[in-house]
Amino acid sequence: MKLKQLSEMLGLSQTTVSRALNGFPEVSAETRSRVMKAVRETGYRPNRAAQRLATGRAGSLGLVMPIAPGLDSDVHFGEFLAGLGEEAVKHDFHFVINPSAPEDEESTFRRLVASGNVDALYIAYVRRDDPRIALLNTLNMPFMVHGRAVDQGPHSYPFLDIDNTGAFYNAARLLIQLGHRRIGLINGPAHFAFAIRREKGMRKALAENGLPFDERLAHNGLMTDDFGHQAMEMLLEEPEPPTAVLCSSTVLALGAVRVLDRRGLKVGRDISLIAHDDELPMLKPENFSVPLTTTRSSLRAAGARIAERLINRVLQHGDPAEQELWRTELILRESTGPAPVR
Structure with a gap:
């Protein structure tokens, strides 16, 4: 299906449908919902190159994945990525995953931003005093931090963390x-x-x-x-x-x-x-x-929330929750009991 066919089916102009697909704020929420429902039902996929020319956006979130000999894959990262992906696919956003040696992360972030292939970045596994946060604050691109540094002064960056x-x-x-x-x-x-x-x-x-x-x-x-x-x-x-x-x-x-x-x-x-x-x-x-x-x-819920916030910033819908700190639940089961007498 092409854009013209989709617009005829909905009784909307091609311009309106295109603007709804690309997140322009002047399109009403009701119209955007109709368009997105039709997209899901018909399997329509916009032309990425044309979409990028029209909006100046790549429709992608950037991830830098550390790789090094002896660095094992992490099941926790996979679960977080699943939540990120579930939310991204709702908005037809993609991932650009850029592998990087830990000592080369700064230049990797700079190359990723300069490439124009991503609209926003996120970082995880935050360190005590994380130089990546200071770097991303200097780059002209939305970003989110999953976690908070410890010895980095006042928090002046968007984050989601648990307590x-x-x-x-x-x-x-x-x-x-x-x-x-x-x-x-x-x-x-x-x-x-x-x-x-x-x-x-x-x-x-x-x-x-x-x-x-x-x-x-x-x-x-x-x-x-x-x-x-x-x-x-x-x-x-x-x-x-x-x-x-x-x-x-x-x-x-x-x-x-x-x-x-x-x-x-x-x-x-x-x-x-x-x-x-x-x-x-x-x-x-x-x-x-x-x-x-x-x-x-839930790591998956955290991934979904970070994707939601990043995409809102890319689409210029704002980010009212600039910083979020989630409380955890304490769930009592049988693995805890009175201290044994020794």
């Missing part, structure tokens, strides 16, 4: 209320802002109850089940092992539980476990051998 400090504060406080005094932490890489904030939340809960943060009971590493397995082995080898452990992901918890099962330790009785749940569809906390108590926030 990582509050999540692990609440989780640690629950364990303390259950009588636990030695609490372990299996966390993400130490330079990532989310990991820093989760440790901060745990430290806060411990300090409020006059308990020390034992560095020997905290381990940082890749968000994989292998690292969860390794870290739990190290925790249990301590002269005084923890009676409870916080994990930064259900993926880490999967490895931790393998160790506990092999040693004949019962989760929720011999040792309590709380994990952060990104709502990964293939790893549901309620399906563990002992259902996991979790702090919960």
